[in-house]
Each structure stands twice: as structure tokens, then as C-alpha cells.
Amino acid sequence: MQSMSRATIFVSVGILALSLLLGGCDKKKAPTPPAGPPEVAVLTVQPQSVTLTTELSGRTSPWQVAEVRPQVAGIIQKRLFTEGAEVKxxxxxxxxxxxxxxxxxxxxxAMLxxxxxxxxxxxxxxxxxxxxLExxxxxxxxxxxAQAAVKQAEAEVAAARAAVENARINMQYTSIAAPISGRIGRSSVTAGALVTANQDAALATIQQLDPIFVDVSRSSSEILQLKRQLAAKTLQTDAAGAARVKLVLEDGTPYPLxxxxxxSEVSVDPGTGSVTLRTLFPNPEQLxxxxxxxxxxxxxxxxxxALxxxxxxxxxxxxxxxxxxxxGAEEKVEARTIKVLRTVDDNWxxxxxxxxxxxxxxxxxxRARPGTVVKTVPFGAPAAAEEKK
Known part of the structure; x- marks a missing residue:
């Protein structure tokens, strides 16, 4: 009897499970709403005024430089300047x-x-x-x-005067003066040193630093491109046609002036294909x-x-x-090949x-390939920002 009861229970459970399964299949699945076009963030290109600049590496060089050398021989008695100071x-x-x-x-x-x-x-x-004679x-x-003797005496006087002038000039050369104003460097001699006229080694060097040159190089191809742009009037300069230059120092700080x-140099360096450009900067603080x-x-x-x-x-x-x-048209994506000239900050x-x-x-x-219909939103709009997140 117990065996028959268990069989009856198992059959009842099976029938119940089968009825539930068949009931679930009879229910219809809810329809999925159709997906809309993918959303893209776009930027509308508009012409704008852009100042074109080029950053080039260069080195500074003095406005004037003069090496101080003796013009007569002798012993240096004393040095009359402070190294690194300004001289006139x-x-x-x-x-x-x-x-x-x-x-x-x-x-x-005396000879005179x-x-x-x-x-x-x-x-x-x-x-x-x-x-x-008369x-x-x-x-x-x-x-x-008698007339010839007078001419000879006059010539001797002229020669003596020239000798006096030469002796006076040599005497003046014993005081070695600064040929230009500027900052003088270190002295290569001290008191007691023997120097000779027009020696190879300079006694000191004077450099005029205000204003100061900055020499930079630019490729010849860039020079040609700049000239073409000026000829086509795609670039505008000031009334004088002079280009302004700014400076960035070694530590990355901008120079205030x-x-x-x-x-620009009149020839191209055949080794590098570059042209030297010389710029001039005021340097009152000698920075x-x-x-x-x-x-x-x-x-x-x-x-x-500019676009x-x-x-x-x-x-x-x-x-x-x-x-x-x-x-493009009908809100479809198009691939467009472009030609770029240069970078301007983080743009082309x-x-x-x-x-x-x-x-x-x-x-x-x-999410959108060429030919795909898309939904556009302005770049930076809240919807695009949220989607980006």
C-alpha cells in the first residue's frame, strides 16, 4: 500500500510541473522597443581669426663685443676695473x-x-x-x-714732428682703454705680467648686452611656405611689415619684453638646409x-x-x-580627407x-561608421557629457 501511495504522489507532482511549463509557454514575450540612431557629439567648424606663431630654439649673442688687446709692449702696472662690472x-x-x-x-x-x-x-x-743772385x-x-738745404731742413722738421706724434700715440697706448661700453668679463692678466703689441690672447672681453641678439634657425621649406602665404594674402602683418617676436626662457617662463x-641670412646652410634668423630684444635688466x-x-x-x-x-x-x-546630408556619417598646415595649440x-x-x-x-544615420548633439552638451561618463 505504501508503494502505491508513493507512486501516486510522484505522478501527481509530474502532472503539476508539466501543466505549469505548458502554461508558461502560452504567455507571449513583451516586444522590445526599436533602438534609435547612435548619438555623436559634433563641433561645427567656423572661420576665426588666428595669430600664427612658430616656436624656434636659439641662443643669445651680444649686441657688440670687443676683445681688449695691448697695442704696445710692456709690463702691466695695475688693473683699473672690477671684473663683471659695467665699463664706459x-x-x-x-x-x-x-x-x-x-x-x-x-x-x-728734442729731435724736433x-x-x-x-x-x-x-x-x-x-x-x-x-x-x-739778383x-x-x-x-x-x-x-x-741754398734752396735745397731749406727743403731738406723742412723735411727733417716734418719727420721729427711725425716721430713726436708716434711717440705720443705709443705713450697714450700705455693706458689701455675700453673700446666700447658694456659689461667686462674676467681679466686674463694681473699686475706684473708682460704683454706684447697685438698679442693673440685678449686681456679681457667687453660685451654690450642691451639690446641683445637672439639667433634662431628655420628650414628653407618653411621660409618658402611663409612667403607663399604672404603672397596669397592669407597672412596679414602690421603696417611696417615687421614681425614681432616673443621669448621663452630656459625654465619655461616668458620673457616680459x-x-x-x-x-634673415641671405644664404641657406647646405649642411642643415636652414636659414638663420636674427631677432633683437631689449635687455635693460640684463636678464x-x-x-x-x-x-x-x-x-x-x-x-x-582660419578653420x-x-x-x-x-x-x-x-x-x-x-x-x-x-x-553630412540626411544626418549620415561621411569620411572626409583633409589637408592640414600646422598645429595651433591643440588644434589643426x-x-x-x-x-x-x-x-x-x-x-x-x-558607434557610427560611414553611411550610418546618427543623432547629433553639440560637443560639450550635458547629454554628450553624461554619455562620455
């Missing part, structure tokens, strides 16, 4: 022992006095001979000899020192109709050309391939 043109820097040059000057003056003393009797004799008391030869582009590494920012001009696209929107085609995805400056009003996709392109 004509300021005495070194003093050479002048004793021998003083003696030479005195000797030259003797020559002038010999000239006077020669002139008197020539005058008397002129009177005697009365036929002397021969023509005696008269000519602006400079100007002075000239810039010769040989310092800096970065010059050249303001090439202004493009009033800028964020770099994040630009990809590369299979052949390596830059391209963007835009939303587009030369060809885009027109004002084009909508460039910045976010959501992974």
Missing part, C-alpha cells in the same frame, strides 16, 4: 709701465727742436743768396744749393646673457579665415592621410577638405 667707452682698464715711452717721447721732441733749429739758418741763408754776386748753383625680427638657450616665438601674421579642428578629431586613413568624420589648421558649417564628430565615432 674710453675708460682706462690697464696701465702699462710708461717710463720707456715717456723717454721716447722726450727724445722725439734740433730740426727746427737747423731750419732757421737755412732759411736765412737762402734769403741772402736770393739777393746776391746782383750776380753768386752763381746759380750756390743759390740752388617683446623683440623684433631684424633680418639675458650671451650663449643662453631660449625659445623664440615668431608671430608670422594673422589668418582671418581649426581639434587634434582629437583627426585620424589617419589607411594610406596615412589625415581625415575626419563629418555629419585645415587648408583643404572642410568648409564653414561642416559638423565634425568629436565623440561617439566608434
Amino acid at each position: 667707452a674710453g675708460q682706462v682698464l690697464f696701465q702699462i709701465d710708461p717710463a720707456s715711452y715717456q723717454a721716447a717721447l722726450a727724445s722725439a721732441r 727742436a734740433r730740426a727746427e733749429a737747423n731750419l732757421l739758418p737755412a732759411q736765412l741763408r737762402a734769403g741772402r743768396y736770393q739777393e746776391l 746782383s750776380r754776386a753768386i752763381s746759380q748753383q750756390d743759390h740752388d744749393d 617683446a623683440g623684433t625680427l631684424k633680418f 639675458l646673457l650671451p650663449g643662453m638657450f631660449v625659445r623664440a616665438v615668431l608671430e608670422e601674421g594673422n589668418n582671418a579665415q 581649426l579642428v581639434p587634434q582629437r578629431a583627426v585620424t589617419r586613413s589607411p594610406v596615412g592621410k589625415p581625415m575626419v568624420f563629418v555629419v 589648421l585645415v587648408e583643404e577638405g572642410l568648409n564653414p558649417g561642416d559638423r565634425v564628430i568629436l565623440e561617439g565615432i566608434q
Whole structure:
């Protein structure tokens, strides 16, 4: 009896489970709403005025530089300047022992006095001979000899005066003066050193640092591109046509004063293919020192109709050309090949391939391929921001 009860229970449970299963299959599944087009964030391209700049590495060089060398030989008696200080043109820097040059000057003056003393009797004799010649008391030869003696005495006087002037100049050269104003460096000699005229080693170097040059290099291809843009009037300069230059120091801080582009080299360096540009900066505080590494920012001009696209929107085609995805007619995605000129901050400056009003996709392109219909929202809108999160 117990066996029959268990069998009856098992059959009842099976029937119940089967009825529940068949009832569940009879229920209809709720329909899924159709998915809408993918949403993308777009940026509408509009022309804008952009100041085009180029950052180039360069080094500073002094406005003027002069190496101080002796022009006469002698012993240095004393140094008359402080190393690293400012000196003025004509300021005495070194003093050479002048004793021998003083003696030479005195000797030259004595020779001049003797020559002038010999000239006077020669002139008197020539005058008397002129009177005697008129009365036929002397021969023509005696008269000519007297005139020649006067000329010779005058020549000796002139030579003596030149010797005096030369001795005076050498005497003056014993005081070695600064040829230019500027900051003087360290001295290569001390008191007691023997120096010679026009020696190879300079006694000191003077550099004028206000203003100061900054020399930078630019490739010849970039120079040609800049000239083409100016010819096509896509770039605008000021009335004087001069380019303004800004400076960034080694530590990344901007230099407070602006400079100007002075000239570019007239030839291209065949080794590097670059052209040297020389810029000039005021340096009243002498913050810039010769040989310092800096970065010059050249303001090439202004493009009033520039089309800028964020770099994040630009990809590369299979052949390596830059391209963007835009939303075209009927809200469909299009791949557009573009031509870019350069970077401007975090944007690309587009030369060809885009027109004002084009909508460039910045976010959501992974969900929309060319030909796909999409829903657009402005880049940075709340919906796009939430989706990005």
C-alpha cells in the first residue's frame, strides 16, 4: 500500500510541473522597443581669426663685443676695473709701465727742436743768396744749393714732428682703454705680467648686452611656405611689415619684453638646409646673457579665415592621410580627407577638405561608421557629457 501511495504522489507532482511549463509557454514575450540612431557629439567648424606663431630654439649673442688687446709692449702696472662690472667707452682698464715711452717721447721732441733749429739758418741763408743772385754776386748753383738745404731742413722738421706724434700715440697706448661700453668679463692678466703689441690672447672681453641678439634657425621649406602665404594674402602683418617676436626662457617662463625680427641670412646652410634668423630684444635688466638657450616665438601674421579642428578629431586613413568624420546630408556619417598646415595649440589648421558649417564628430565615432544615420548633439552638451561618463 505504501508503494502505491508513493507512486501516486510522484505522478501527481509530474502532472503539476508539466501543466505549469505548458502554461508558461502560452504567455507571449513583451516586444522590445526599436533602438534609435547612435548619438555623436559634433563641433561645427567656423572661420576665426588666428595669430600664427612658430616656436624656434636659439641662443643669445651680444649686441657688440670687443676683445681688449695691448697695442704696445710692456709690463702691466695695475688693473683699473672690477671684473663683471659695467665699463664706459674710453675708460682706462690697464696701465702699462710708461717710463720707456715717456723717454721716447722726450727724445722725439728734442729731435724736433734740433730740426727746427737747423731750419732757421737755412732759411736765412737762402734769403741772402736770393739777393746776391739778383746782383750776380753768386752763381746759380750756390743759390740752388741754398734752396735745397731749406727743403731738406723742412723735411727733417716734418719727420721729427711725425716721430713726436708716434711717440705720443705709443705713450697714450700705455693706458689701455675700453673700446666700447658694456659689461667686462674676467681679466686674463694681473699686475706684473708682460704683454706684447697685438698679442693673440685678449686681456679681457667687453660685451654690450642691451639690446641683445637672439639667433634662431628655420628650414628653407618653411621660409618658402611663409612667403607663399604672404603672397596669397592669407597672412596679414602690421603696417611696417615687421614681425614681432616673443621669448621663452630656459625654465619655461616668458620673457616680459617683446623683440623684433631684424633680418634673415641671405644664404641657406647646405649642411642643415636652414636659414638663420636674427631677432633683437631689449635687455635693460640684463636678464639675458650671451650663449643662453631660449625659445623664440615668431608671430608670422594673422589668418582671418582660419578653420581649426581639434587634434582629437583627426585620424589617419589607411594610406596615412589625415581625415575626419563629418555629419553630412540626411544626418549620415561621411569620411572626409583633409589637408592640414600646422598645429595651433591643440588644434589643426585645415587648408583643404572642410568648409564653414561642416559638423565634425568629436565623440561617439566608434558607434557610427560611414553611411550610418546618427543623432547629433553639440560637443560639450550635458547629454554628450553624461554619455562620455
